[in-house]
Amino acid sequence: MNWIKILTQNRIPYYIYKLKREDFIILNKKNSNIIIILSGIIFITKVFPNKELLPIAILDKTNIFIKSNKERRTYYKIFALEEAYVLTFNASFLNKTYINHSININLLNKYKKTIDKYEAMNNIMSQKQIQNRILQLIFTICLQFGTVKNQKISIPFRLSNKNIAILTGTSEHTINKVIRRIYNKGIIKEKNNKIISINNIYYLNLK
Template sequence: MKWINSLSEEKVPFQIYKLNKGDAIISRPDYDNSKLLIILDGYIYLMKVFTNKETLSIGILNTNSIIDIKFILSKNKHYYYKALAVSSTFIISFEIKNVLNLKTLEKRLIEDVLKSYILTIAKYEIMTNILAHKDIKNRLIQLLLILCEECGVIRNHYIIIPLKLSHSTLSLIIGSNRVTIARLMKRLQQRMLISYTGQQIQIHNPIALSYFNNIHNKS
């Protein structure tokens, strides 16, 4: 992997961690916030959690995205940030100062870090656009289409989203509840737009799904 190779070549110390599905990184005031965390493989759902238990989705991050510890670690008493693994995920951790202080600055390594920041910001913007929809059905369909585009695997005549996403997880991401999501998913299955088995989603026709989103404004 490029991060392991690049950091090893420049003799920059790093650690690799594995998060199993359901594991999370939660903000702690005593955590070392000088380190940069980059996803090598897998998916992380980043959310803001308020003291009243309400949550706000920030983004779904994947390979080369940055889990910005300085951003996540907030000392605000009214909320904290939580990075939840939605699949088996590998993360590489290193101190950015060790990269910036290299005597022979490796330009490619710095460029890769900057590209990862740009990628991560784009993920935040995608989630903002999803949540901008007032209609929960539209949020759900937009989320499915984004996941289809970013990580979908083509199999025969359909596209598999290679993540196991429960109704509860989907409702958490788009700011709804499990009952509403279950009803909407059933409706999409009845229209033969998706299949949902063992918490895995199959998209039968993304164009038809998008068209359904555009013409059906009432859930």
């Protein structure tokens, strides 16, 4: 669906953000926003008053994110795992009488796909041991976004230790130690430009 064209036709104002890898934006606390990923891969975290971050989901152009205006004490950050274009608009415009209701149907279909991404993140965070949480994260990203060549699965973007720390809810210092241990065991490999790969996905387990 050409969201820019549809929103323009329905007189819904919108903003488009270009995010370079490692960039982030903060969503407005007051409004109910709908976020559509036009291209690239992003992840979203919820930020609490004590600055604690809770990873919500890793999303791509098949997904949307809906932020309610009821959460006054928390806000959300959108981080780019690779260069991304993100479109956002105020959800209140969908209640206007002149709006084509096909927009709501398409948003609902995208949201159904997004729910799976929430569940995947919950599975990651449910791992009690940090090493298992990291492996579950890498396994999930490989399944969702990985490229397969010669029985090898590679993540098509650089996954920094800083982002791994955010996505697993731990410190970067801890991630550095655990990642070294994982590499030494040969569970995962690292190619040029820090691209993570798995030579044989059947070797990736949580035991």
